[in-house]
Amino acid sequence: MRALLLASAALIAAPLAHAQTVSNNQFDAGGASADIEANVDSAYDVGVTSVAGANAYTVVGDDIVLDNSQHADGAVDADTVASVGSAGHGVVATSAAVANGLTSEGGLELRSTQLSHADATATTTNDTGYVGYAASSSSASANVAALSAEAEDITAILTQESTGTTFAHTIGDHWGSDGQVVADAIASANNITAAGSTTTMLTDTTQSARGDNVTAEVDLYAGFAGDAVANATANANALTIENQYGYLNARVSQENTANVDARSYVTLGGDFPGFASAAAYGVGNQAMISNTTSDTDMNTVQWNGGDIYADAGLIADGAGDQALVSSAAYGNVVTGSLCGSDCGGDQATLTAANDQYNGGAVHARASISAQHANTAAGSAVAIGNAATYQVSNPGGY
Numbered sequence: 001m002r003a004l005l006l007a008s009a010a011l012i013a014a015p016l017a018h019a020q021t022v023s024n025n026q027f028d029a030g031g032a033s034a035d036i037e038a039n040v041d042s043a044y045d046v047g048v049t050s051v052a053g054a055n056a057y058t059v060v061g062d063d064i065v066l067d068n069s070q071h072a073d074g075a076v077d078a079d080t081v082a083s084v085g086s087a088g089h090g091v092v093a094t095s096a097a098v099a100n101g102l103t104s105e106g107g108l109e110l111r112s113t114q115l116s117h118a119d120a121t122a123t124t125t126n127d128t129g130y131v132g133y134a135a136s137s138s139s140a141s142a143n144v145a146a147l148s149a150e151a152e153d154i155t156a157i158l159t160q161e162s163t164g165t166t167f168a169h170t171i172g173d174h175w176g177s178d179g180q181v182v183a184d185a186i187a188s189a190n191n192i193t194a195a196g197s198t199t200t201m202l203t204d205t206t207q208s209a210r211g212d213n214v215t216a217e218v219d220l221y222a223g224f225a226g227d228a229v230a231n232a233t234a235n236a237n238a239l240t241i242e243n244q245y246g247y248l249n250a251r252v253s254q255e256n257t258a259n260v261d262a263r264s265y266v267t268l269g270g271d272f273p274g275f276a277s278a279a280a281y282g283v284g285n286q287a288m289i290s291n292t293t294s295d296t297d298m299n300t301v302q303w304n305g306g307d308i309y310a311d312a313g314l315i316a317d318g319a320g321d322q323a324l325v326s327s328a329a330y331g332n333v334v335t336g337s338l339c340g341s342d343c344g345g346d347q348a349t350l351t352a353a354n355d356q357y358n359g360g361a362v363h364a365r366a367s368i369s370a371q372h373a374n375t376a377a378g379s380a381v382a383i384g385n386a387a388t389y390q391v392s393n394p395g396g397y
Contacts, residue, residue, distance in 0.1 A: 023067045026100075028054035031074025031118060034095075037081040046091045052078040054116075058103040062152045068112040070100040072142075075118045075164070080138075081125045090133040090179075093126040099164075102145040107152025107199075112159065114190075116142035119164040119211075125171045126183075133179035136220075139186040140168040142211075147194040153246075155202045160190035160237075162258075164211045172220045172230075176270070180227040187216040187234045189258060199246040207285075209236035209256045209306075217263040220278075224270035224318065232264040232280045236306065244292040245345070252300040254285035254332075259360075261309045262329075272320035276370075280312040283330040284360060290337040293345025299353045302332035302385075307361045310382075316370040323373035327366040327380045331358030334387040342392035350391045358384035 034052040054072035078095040099116040126136040142162035147154055172183040189209035194201060216234040236256035241248065262282035284304035289296070310329035334356070340348035364382035 020063065021065045022059060024057050025069045026055035026057065027071045029073045031076055033077040035079045039083045041085040043084065044088045046082060046084050046087055048080055048082050048093050050078040050080045050095045052076050052096070053098045053101055055099070056101040059108070060105045062107040064106065064108040066104070066108055066110045066112070068102055068110065070102065070113070071115045072099040073117050076120045078122045080123070082127065084128045084131070086129045087131040090135065091126060091128050091131050092135045093124050094136070095122040095124045095138045097122040097140045098144050099141070100143045104147045105149070107149045108154060110147070110154070110156040110158070112145060112156070114143040114145065114160045116162045116164060119167070121167045123169045127173045129175040131174060131177050133177055134172060134174050134181045136170050136172040136182070137184040138168040138170045140166050141188045141191055142166055143190045145192045149196050149199045151198045153200040154194065154196055156194070157204045158192055159206045160192065161208045162189040162211055166211065166214045168216045170218045174222045174225070176223040177225045180229065181220065181222050181225045182229045183218045183220040184231045185216040185218045185233070187214050188238055189214050189236045191238045193240045194242070196243045196246060199243060201241065201243050201246060202249045203241065204251045205239055205253065207237035207239065207254045209258045211258045213259050213261065215261045218265065220266045222268055225268065225272055227274040228266050228268055228272055228276040230264045230266045230278045232262040234260050234262040234281070235283045235286055236260050237285045239287045241289045243290070245294060247294050248289070248291045248296045250289050250298045252287045252298070254287065254301070255303045256284040257305045259307045260284055262311070264312045266314045268316040268318060271318035272316060274320070275322035275324060276314055276316050276320055277324040278312040278314045279325070280310040280327045282308050282310040282328070283333055284308055284358070285331070286333045288335045292339045292343050293348055295349050296336070296338050297351045298336050300334045301355045302334065303357045304331040305359045307363070309363045311365045313367045314369070316373065319372040320370070321374045323368055323370040323376045325366045325368050325378040327364045329362045329364040329382045330386055331360055331362050331384045332356040332386065336389045338391045340391065340393040347393045350389060352389055354387050356385040356387065
């Protein structure tokens, strides 16, 4: 998800600093597209990036009261194509499409509404001869919000709604590399992250994904490679909160009706001295909440009605060390973790209430075809509802 947050940051206008009360209202009806194509016979390094967004906003400073409203009705498309004969060092190709992006740094009181009613698409094609290494990625999201604070407090009421299709597709096609070839695709209809240190954090989050599809696909090909890695991640609604040394209270409501599809495929024509891996992860609703040394309260409600698919495949015609494949599909996921006295604080308490409903079909598939590998391992996991809580308080509760 880091790629999506970096994408939203890349789209921001000049930051507002030292403001007290701020109101931001953005509406985009026309959409945005960014395209770049590079054709290079020979180079040492090549890097190409396309970034497209409808609305983007950032605020920096403490003691800020922010009312944020972002509405995107136009499609957002980012497309990157790199064709490189050879590169002595590396070739990096990325694309990012974010309809609505919000970034805040510092303590604030926030009320934010992000509405995306159009498609978000990011595609990357990285076609090379011999390269030292290659990295290819695409990330697409309807709504992204990233909050962070240190030694200041965050109070946030956040609403995200997506009704369009979200699609990220990455193709890496390489004649060969003695180093690593990597390809990633991330598709997220709604995504929120919040991080605090010495922070009291109070959040109330509502996410709704009602588009047709959220799809992330990776196709990675290499004649030979030191390592070959492909990862595809697709989620309709995602919330991640990481706090340290401060009270945390998180209320979460997530609803998804979109079909979610993550596909990751690796094909190797020759040897791979290191490892080759393909991983696919698809989830309807996900909430991951963690805190350190302070009491934590979390209340989560998740409703998934979309079908969830995860498919990962590896074909290796040569010899290598490790051949790995994994796929995981979930309707709803909640994780809560608290490190109390294990992390140097007093005993702390995690209080959690959880309500999950999954009405969609959940499918996971993984396949390995390897001529020779020292280790070959694979897993496929499909779960409708999953909730995990962990508290570390030796001698306590």
